[in-house]
Amino acid sequence: MRGFPLARVLVVAGALVLLGVPVWFMTRGDGVVAPVAAVAKTEGALVDYTVRLTASAPARLSVMVAGKEPAESGDGVREFQAVFPMSESAPEDVAVFADFSQEGGKCAVRVEVERGGRVLKDATLWGEGVVDDVVVLNDP
Amino acid sequence: MMRSGQVGAVKHIFSIAAALALAAGPLRAEPVRVASLSTVMADFARDIGGDRVEVVEIVEPGVDPHAFEPSPGDYRAVAGARILLANGMGFEGYLDKMRQAVAKDGVEVVVAGDVVEPIEAEQACDAHGHDHSHHHHGSLDPHWWHSIGNARLVAAQIRDAFVEADPAGKAEYEANAAKLDGRLAGLAKWVRKQVAQLPKASRVLVTSHDALGYFAKDHGFEVMAVQGISTEEQPSSRRVQELIGEIRGKGVKAIFAENIENPKVLSEITAETGAKPGGVLYADGLGTGNAGTYEGMMRSNVNTIVGALR
Ligand SMILES: [Zn+2]
Numbered sequence: 001m002r003g004f005p006l007a008r009v010l011v012v013a014g015a016l017v018l019l020g021v022p023v024w025f026m027t028r029g030d031g032v033v034a035p036v037a038a039v040a041k042t043e044g045a046l047v048d049y050t051v052r053l054t055a056s057a058p059a060r061l062s063v064m065v066a067g068k069e070p071a072e073s074g075d076g077v078r079e080f081q082a083v084f085p086m087s088e089s090a091p092e093d094v095a096v097f098a099d100f101s102q103e104g105g106k107c108a109v110r111v112e113v114e115r116g117g118r119v120l121k122d123a124t125l126w127g128e129g130v131v132d133d134v135v136v137l138n139d140p
Numbered sequence: 141m142m143r144s145g146q147v148g149a150v151k152h153i154f155s156i157a158a159a160l161a162l163a164a165g166p167l168r169a170e171p172v173r174v175a176s177l178s179t180v181m182a183d184f185a186r187d188i189g190g191d192r193v194e195v196v197e198i199v200e201p202g203v204d205p206h207a208f209e210p211s212p213g214d215y216r217a218v219a220g221a222r223i224l225l226a227n228g229m230g231f232e233g234y235l236d237k238m239r240q241a242v243a244k245d246g247v248e249v250v251v252a253g254d255v256v257e258p259i260e261a262e263q264a265c266d267a268h269g270h271d272h273s274h275h276h277h278g279s280l281d282p283h284w285w286h287s288i289g290n291a292r293l294v295a296a297q298i299r300d301a302f303v304e305a306d307p308a309g310k311a312e313y314e315a316n317a318a319k320l321d322g323r324l325a326g327l328a329k330w331v332r333k334q335v336a337q338l339p340k341a342s343r344v345l346v347t348s349h350d351a352l353g354y355f356a357k358d359h360g361f362e363v364m365a366v367q368g369i370s371t372e373e374q375p376s377s378r379r380v381q382e383l384i385g386e387i388r389g390k391g392v393k394a395i396f397a398e399n400i401e402n403p404k405v406l407s408e409i410t411a412e413t414g415a416k417p418g419g420v421l422y423a424d425g426l427g428t429g430n431a432g433t434y435e436g437m438m439r440s441n442v443n444t445i446v447g448a449l450r
Binding site: 064066067087090091092093094095132133134136 | 329332333335336337338339340341360
């Protein structure tokens with residue numbers, strides 16, 4: 001086994017390349033699997049959820065839902081509504097923000113969430129200056 | 141004008157009064173000695189007890205509480221306490237033994253498991269039967285503090301125990317506990333707002349051991365843990381392969397490590413699935429620095445989770 005170091009290196013390198021080709025073919029598919037499955041996880045038909053806010057005094061109102069553009073009213077409104085298409089089985093949390101900074105004292109905002117004409121949630125949030133919280137639709 | 145004799149007498153009276161005041165100082169009773177097996181309960185005890193209690197942490201932050209075994213010195217410290225705080229639900233495997241050992245010393249044992257809303261431990265470690273130890277079907281998940289609702293219940297339990305042990309401090313304990321409860325309510329709202337940024341499909345927590353079940357239940361996460369409910373459980377290679385398949389299948393973005401101990405396979409799983417390391421979670425209690433308080437620990441965990449999965 002003495003004598004031809006360069007030849008031996010070449011033989012080993014060749015063997016590695018030959019081994020590598022089938023390994024590459026066997027494993028290259030893995031990268032493709034994840035995105036397909038990720039799409040599968042958000043499956044389920046999307047349905048419209050209407051979020052209706054009613055403020056106790058003029059305010060700037062907004063609604064935020066993960067992965068969607070937030071919906072915002074102008075200044076000094078008492079009512080505001082927005083529609084979000086979301087999964088029927090696993091709707092996102094609804095974050096509500098009401099800026100009453102023109103008002104003094106306690107203020108409230110009523111949050112109603114409706115799907116297909118049915119009220120899923122009817123909650124009233126209280127606070128001073130800024131009222132914000134999250135409405136969870138199907139309790140985990 | 142007073143004569144010098146009168147001045148002397150007045151001075152004398154003042155010095156007697158001063159001495160009396162000094163003597164009256166220690167009339168305020170010795171602090172209530174509280175021993176704690178839970179870093180979270182110790183934090184609440186310090187908040188609620190203020191100067192009236194002295195908290196001795198038997199299990200300290202950064203120590204793996206699943207592997208912890210009390211020393212004879214720890215037993216002595218507990219025996220010398222008025223109140224012992226414990227998680228219960230099997231978290232401290234030695235609790236019954238300790239309870240018996242200190243029964244004659246009149247130690248009041250306050251167990252979080254008596255007041256929290258428990259959830260069942262997931263059968264995460266080995267659904268296939270073999271290689272398995274600590275938890276069996278029907279056992280409870282002892283990591284109660286990852287639900288802030290539970291934390292508020294336990295804070296009230298500690299307040300009540302302090303009032304009973306030291307009725308003179310009632311007003312102080314109640315005021316401190318009310319402040320803490322207000323902060324915990326604020327913390328819960330902050331967590332809701334952070335988590336609301338995550339779409340439901342992204343709410344998957346791949347962790348080292350199965351400690352975040354309460355957090356998951358409160359906020360609609362699915363937990364996939366490498367180990368079971370205890371850090372003492374080691375995963376079988378079959379379990380690891382299953383997990384790798386599930387992580388790929390769900391397109392999970394990040395895998396979380398823990399501050400105390402991580403199984404070697406965690407980095408292997410991260411490498412094999414292409415998920416990124418999501419950061420370090422405080423799973424088994426408080427940490428140090430910013431995570432040295434309950435509120436800091438929760439904020440750190442939530443920031444890590446939301447930051448990595450968003
Ligand atoms: Zn644990």
